Amino acid sequence: MDLFLDYTDKQIVTTSIKISGSKSESNRLLILQQFFPNLELENVSDSDDSVHLTHALHATKELVDIGHAGTAMRFLTAYFAVKEGREVVLTGSERMQNRPIKILVDALQMLGADIAYVDKEGYPPIAIKGKKISKQKVAINGNVSSQYISALVLIAPSLENGLEIELLEEITSRPYLEMTLDLLNQLGVSTIWEGNTIVIKPKKAIKDKTITVESDWSSASYFYSLVALSEVGKSLTLSSYNKESLQGDSCLSAIYQKLGVLTEFENNSITLTKVNTPTTEILTLNLQEAPDIAQTIAVTCFGLGMGCDLSGLHTLKIKETDRLVALQNELGKFGAAVVITDKSLRLTVSANSFNRDVTLKTYNDHRMAMAFAPLALKVPFTVEDADVVTKSYVSFWEDFESCIQ
Numbered sequence: 405m406d407l408f409l410d411y412t413d414k415q416i417v418t419t420s421i422k423i424s425g426s427k428s429e430s431n432r433l434l435i436l437q438q439f440f441p442n443l444e445l446e447n448v449s450d451s452d453d454s455v456h457l458t459h460a461l462h463a464t465k466e467l468v469d470i471g472h473a474g475t476a477m478r479f480l481t482a483y484f485a486v487k488e489g490r491e492v493v494l495t496g497s498e499r500m501q502n503r504p505i506k507i508l509v510d511a512l513q514m515l516g517a518d519i520a521y522v523d524k525e526g527y528p529p530i531a532i533k534g535k536k537i538s539k540q541k542v543a544i545n546g547n548v549s550s551q552y553i554s555a556l557v558l559i560a561p562s563l564e565n566g567l568e569i570e571l572l573e574e575i576t577s578r579p580y581l582e583m584t585l586d587l588l589n590q591l592g593v594s595t596i597w598e599g600n601t602i603v604i605k606p607k608k609a610i611k612d613k614t615i616t617v618e619s620d621w622s623s624a625s626y627f628y629s630l631v632a633l634s635e636v637g638k639s640l641t642l643s644s645y646n647k648e649s650l651q652g653d654s655c656l657s658a659i660y661q662k663l664g665v666l667t668e669f670e671n672n673s674i675t676l677t678k679v680n681t682p683t684t685e686i687l688t689l690n691l692q693e694a695p696d697i698a699q700t701i702a703v704t705c706f707g708l709g710m711g712c713d714l715s716g717l718h719t720l721k722i723k724e725t726d727r728l729v730a731l732q733n734e735l736g737k738f739g740a741a742v743v744i745t746d747k748s749l750r751l752t753v754s755a756n757s758f759n760r761d762v763t764l765k766t767y768n769d770h771r772m773a774m775a776f777a778p779l780a781l782k783v784p785f786t787v788e789d790a791d792v793v794t795k796s797y798v799s800f801w802e803d804f805e806s807c808i809q
């Protein structure tokens with residue numbers, strides 16, 4: 405579905421939007437619920453990725469296809485490796501078959517797991533024969549994706565001796581790993597992370613427990629951008645968010661303050677208000693801990709005529725698409741001057757003029773569609789395959805359009 409967007413004669417209307425549960429928290433908790441069935445969950449994400457994961461966990465066929473869902477792919481690799489007696493071939497979309505999994509498979513094989521590549525070494529599809537694992541020490545590289553480590557952490561309490569993980573290299577996307585450990589702690593699992601070693605104790609059962617998933621902060625980023633590109637005084641309210649969040653992308657409140665947006669917390673809601681026009685010309689940020697908001701921030705800066713110098717972006721090349729190239733191509737269509745390396749993006753300050761008649765390619769990447777959407781306040785354009793958004797945010801267009809009139 406192609407979607408024509410034109411908000412150039414429109415404004416934000418003050419409204420309140422309830423955003424669905426965090427995809428990252430949900431995907432972890434759905435795996436943990438398999439080990440601890442008396443765990444109750446509320447506000448679970450209704451994203452395609454979480455739905456794929458849920459289906460995969462209950463599937464009985466040998467072939468399990470998780471589409472574009474990276475976290476699901478990584479978490480299920482570890483999950484099926486320890487599910488005794490279950491044999492699966494785990495696969496995904498064409499892009500998923502080009503997203504690397506070797507670091508995780510090597511680590512699981514080191515622990516004794518039975519996993520083989522069906523096609524290309526290092527990439528899905530993979531054939532997994534679930535078995536009991538009794539080894540308890542493993543080493544893993546942490547600088548390519550934190551998801552590999554989170555996958556090991558999620559199965560660790562179910563192993564008879566727990567797990568000691570030695571982390572090699574610098575950990576990327578660190579808050580996601582902290583989130584995984586924090587959720588285990590909430591279930592009463594003992595974890596220690598000291599230096600480059602994580603130790604997780606085994607746990608057979610937990611006390612009855614209900615966890616309410618906080619709403620998704622990455623999804624909130626698109627509304628931050630919308631407010632940032634609006635007139636001073638405009639505001640929006642989003643729920644349900646906590647001041648103390650497990651999600652690293654909650655750093656949005658501090659980052660968007662530099663872009664003129666004030667965040668106020670009240671009773672699990674955040675109100676975003678445009679309070680000033682930023683005076684800084686170039687926003688310089690290292691986004692190693694919050695890679696998923698890089699696209700949003702780059703587009704906001706462009707919409708404001710600002711430049712940005714974003715570093716720590718080495719993981720962007722192996723996400724739903726090569727997001728660095730995608731950003732360069734699509735911002736370029738609107739007239740932006742963008743220079744990328746394998747781990748950074750630099751956008752030149754612009755005159756706040758935007759090329760018209762652009763058709764935005766989305767590259768099967770939900771975040772390309774959502775990150776660019778607020779730019780329609782500045783220039784009309786067409787979004788190709790606008791329904792890609794459902795990967796993480798099913799009601800995105802509905803919610804987005806509900807706050808613009």
Ligand SMILES: O=C(O)C1=C[C@@H](OP(=O)(O)O)[C@@H](O)[C@H](O)C1
Pocket residue numbers: 427428429475548549550551554576577580695696719
């Ligand atoms: O663990 C998670 O839930 C995620 C970790 C991050 O991936 P990397 O660790 O690969 O950067 C992030 O980009 C992804 O959207 C979700």
Ligand SMILES: C=C(OP(=O)(O)O)C(=O)O
Pocket residue numbers: 472473474475476696723724771796
């Ligand atoms: C990178 C993402 O997801 P995943 O790696 O789980 O596909 C994302 O949602 O931006």
